[in-house]
Amino acid sequence: MPAASAAARAPALLELRGLHKRYANAEAALVDVSLRLDAGEVVGLIGPSGAGKSTLIRCVNRLVEPTAGQVLFGGQDVRGLSHVALRRVRCLIGMVFQNHALIDRLTVMENVLSGRLGSTGFWRSWFRRFKPADIGEAYRLLARLGLAGLENQRADALSGGQRQRVGLARALLQQPRLLLVDEPTASLDPRSSRETLRLLLELCREHGIAAIVSSHDVRLVMELLPRIVGLRDGSVVYDGPAAALTATELERIYGRDDEPPPQPPPAPADPRRVASALDVALE
Numbered sequence: 160m161p162a163a164s165a166a167a168r169a170p171a172l173l174e175l176r177g178l179h180k181r182y183a184n185a186e187a188a189l190v191d192v193s194l195r196l197d198a199g200e201v202v203g204l205i206g207p208s209g210a211g212k213s214t215l216i217r218c219v220n221r222l223v224e225p226t227a228g229q230v231l232f233g234g235q236d237v238r239g240l241s242h243v244a245l246r247r248v249r250c251l252i253g254m255v256f257q258n259h260a261l262i263d264r265l266t267v268m269e270n271v272l273s274g275r276l277g278s279t280g281f282w283r284s285w286f287r288r289f290k291p292a293d294i295g296e297a298y299r300l301l302a303r304l305g306l307a308g309l310e311n312q313r314a315d316a317l318s319g320g321q322r323q324r325v326g327l328a329r330a331l332l333q334q335p336r337l338l339l340v341d342e343p344t345a346s347l348d349p350r351s352s353r354e355t356l357r358l359l360l361e362l363c364r365e366h367g368i369a370a371i372v373s374s375h376d377v378r379l380v381m382e383l384l385p386r387i388v389g390l391r392d393g394s395v396v397y398d399g400p401a402a403a404l405t406a407t408e409l410e411r412i413y414g415r416d417d418e419p420p421p422q423p424p425p426a427p428a429d430p431r432r433v434a435s436a437l438d439v440a441l442e
């Protein structure tokens with residue numbers, strides 16, 4: 160059998176099938192979205208503000224409940240999972256938030272180690288009984304991300320770029336198969352944006368992690384990511400190589416005269432969002 164056809168039959172890491180989302184009293188936010196992501200594959204998600212990027216990302220781990228369709232992770236529909244099974248799946252799906260979502264009063268190291276909360280158990284982590292192996296790995300990741308020496312700084316003493324990298328270290332410590340990354344560079348200057356995204360991609364490649372990375376920075380995403388998915392009004396209007404994304408294609412995504420609109424300023428970090436993403440405050 161030719162290798163190509165064998166590869167074509169390999170199960171996807173993530174497959175969205177006919178996904179719909181309608182929030183209460185609102186227009187449809189996602190309309191029949193289908194998308195396939197192989198293990199280790201990284202895709203850039205672009206589209207104007209309100210196109211549904213955050214909704215799509217949040218439907219994958221059911222932070223937002225889809226209205227219809229399937230979300231197959233490793234072949235299993237996460238929509239049908241029990242609470243316990245969903246928690247297990249969420250351990251394999253890391254999230255990096257737009258607003259860094261760090262806990263300000265905790266140190267860098269404590270924030271990073273909270274990436275293990277999902278698998279360590281809340282009370283064990285509350286009493287700081289992290290495993291030495293996790294602590295060692297946290298040190299390694301922080302050094303890899305250029306944050307060595309900052310382990311005992313409080314999170315609120317860091318710059319925006321540093322905070323975003325702490326968020327990335329925390330997600331990576333979770334040892335996910337998939338990273339969901341929503342606007343990682345929204346609040347960063349151009350240089351930090353490029354550096355953050357470059358590091359993120361490098362680490363995904365090194366660890367074989369797949370990722371969906373949404374961004375309003377079309378140029379940066381096109382430059383760094385091989386595959387782009389374009390959303391408009393909740394529908395996928397482009398899914399292909401960045402190299403084939405022509406001015407005409409960009410016009411289909413963003414409309415004729417529109418520049419991608421600026422993003423709203425980041426909201427303050429909210430520990431409840433961290434807990435809810437890690438699914439730890441439920442017990």
Ligand SMILES: Nc1ncnc2c1ncn2[C@@H]1O[C@H](COP(=O)(O)OP(=O)(O)O)[C@@H](O)[C@H]1O
Pocket residue numbers: 182183185187188206207208209210211212213214215
């Ligand atoms: N919690 C919510 N309740 C109602 N409508 C929402 C909610 N979140 C997003 N929306 C709407 O869904 C659409 C898609 O939003 P979103 O996924 O945030 O887009 P993007 O991330 O591309 O800016 C928008 O019309 C937005 O107003």
Ligand SMILES: [Mg+2]
Pocket residue numbers: 212213214341342
């Ligand atoms: Mg968004």
